[in-house]
Amino acid sequence: MSRPDVPAAWVRRIAAVLEALPECERVEAWVGVQWQVASKSVAHAFGGEDGLVRITFRAEPDEVMAFQHLGAPYFRAGYGRDVVGLVLDDGTDWDELAELLTDAYCLRAPERLATLVPRPPSPGSGGPP
Template sequence: MTAAEDVPPEIVARLRAVCLGLPEAYEEQAWVGTRWRVRSRTFAHVLTVDAGWPPAYARAAATDGPVTVLTFRSSGPDLDALSVAGDPFFRPVWAPNIVGMLLGAAVDWDEMAELLTDSYCVLAPKKLAALVRRPPG
């Protein structure tokens, strides 16, 4: 399985639609899976864990797979809430503000768009984050 083929194309397409709608965001193949970046910072990364590989993701998600995993950034009260939310969320140890999510059949894509937008705003320069349109409330 290659990096480009490991995630179902319909999931990559839905994530792409959100991520590439953000100012100066771009997509690239990561060492495994696909990631979206602003400048040189990764704000979203999707990949498949299968047969315990990649091991860091398998350990963080507490599964040998097969499962599709998305990691993104969060901060403040949202990070605190996601840290204790439990399934489908988990907290990898490699960054203090990173959150992981198992992408199953019941993904709330509106919530996912909000999480990805927030992740972008955590890492984007303030001038770019200020350009992001958010729903009222």
């Protein structure tokens, strides 16, 4: 079976999140579409040989384990201890994906760029409840 292309509308939605972040850019990938910051991969959307479209992105290792335990549509990528994936379909929660991609960017970006991204206060940070 051949790999499906990532639907253009989905690429636009992902690009709207990632390409709005400082110095995050779309780059050529061997399959699908990839985004990087400072030559580090942030996310990669691609069609699989099984006909499903997926996106992989970076996350904290403990978050990767949590996503793995959640199960579908999440999965742990077969490479890297900080890579999680999500099967994209008509039921994808695009707001949640935007948050996950922003988190992935902040993990991969140099600190000088990551600090430019507005982030919600972390629990226990003394911010408003």
